[in-house]
Amino acid sequence: KQEVTQIPAALSVPEGENLVLNCSFTDSAIYNLQWFRQDPGKGLTSLLLIQSSQREQTSGRLNASLDKSSGRSTLYIAASQPGDSATYLCAVGLYNQGGKLIFGQGTELSVKP
Amino acid sequence: SQTIHQWPATLVQPVGSPLSLECTVEGTSNPNLYWYRQAAGRGLQLLFYSVGIGQISSEVPQNLSASRPQDRQFILSSKKLLLSDSGFYLCAWSVGGGLNIQYFGAGTRLSVL
Numbered sequence: 001k002q003e004v005t006q007i008p009a010a011l012s013v014p015e016g017e018n019l020v021l022n023c024s025f026t027d028s029a030i031y032n033l034q035w036f037r038q039d040p041g042k043g044l045t046s047l048l049l050i051q052s053s054q055r056e057q058t059s060g061r062l063n064a065s066l067d068k069s070s071g072r073s074t075l076y077i078a079a080s081q082p083g084d085s086a087t088y089l090c091a092v093g094l095y096n097q098g099g100k101l102i103f104g105q106g107t108e109l110s111v112k113p
Numbered sequence: 114s115q116t117i118h119q120w121p122a123t124l125v126q127p128v129g130s131p132l133s134l135e136c137t138v139e140g141t142s143n144p145n146l147y148w149y150r151q152a153a154g155r156g157l158q159l160l161f162y163s164v165g166i167g168q169i170s171s172e173v174p175q176n177l178s179a180s181r182p183q184d185r186q187f188i189l190s191s192k193k194l195l196l197s198d199s200g201f202y203l204c205a206w207s208v209g210g211g212l213n214i215q216y217f218g219a220g221t222r223l224s225v226l
Contacts, residue, residue, distance in 0.1 A: 043217040099145045099207045103157040
């Protein structure tokens with residue numbers, strides 16, 4: 001059974017810092033991995049999707065890496081801003097199950113001005 | 114462009130009352146559709162997914178059911194709500210026929226009292 005874990009559960013940093021959020025999964029047979037952002041009381045916004053054949057994806061100040069063999073992904077946020085404050089969720093996509101995603105519990109990020 | 118609509122945004126219901134949450138997608142055909150629940154302090158849990166009209170897969174045995182009466186309409190229902198049904202319900206869609214990015218609705222906050 002696939003399990004996804006995110007560490008840390010919460011993180012508080014001063015504005016301008018570079019930071020790394022971690023995601024680990026127990027079964028390396030994944031189709032893809034997605035990182036999402038969730039603002040309080042809101043739905044999820046997709047940030048980056050990495051296919052299983054890829055090693056990383058970049059969008060602006062965000063960079064996500066994937067190491068299937070070790071069951072790990074990281075989300076790197078450069079030059080953090082207060083507007084980056086949100087909960088970040090990673091989710092692994094499974095083969096042949098209708099696009100099903102298994103989510104981690106999320107990391108709650110607070111960027112202090 | 115594609116859009117996803119969920120309603121209502123907030124709902125307060127007494128224990129034992131019925132439930133009907135609706136989700137519709139515009140701008141795409143034959144999407145995969147998903148219902149998730151996010152309980153307080155817990156991760157996002159997949160409840161149901163559908164790859165076509167009338168095709169529903171249930172992930173977790175529970176007090177809820179789902180139906181897909183039309184291609185782009187997904188309904189979450191209950192005949193009698195329990196206290197434990199309280200939570201944040203999210204609908205999502207992805208391109209059918211492949212495992213691609215999931216796009217989420219704004220969510221429904223359900224409080225069962």
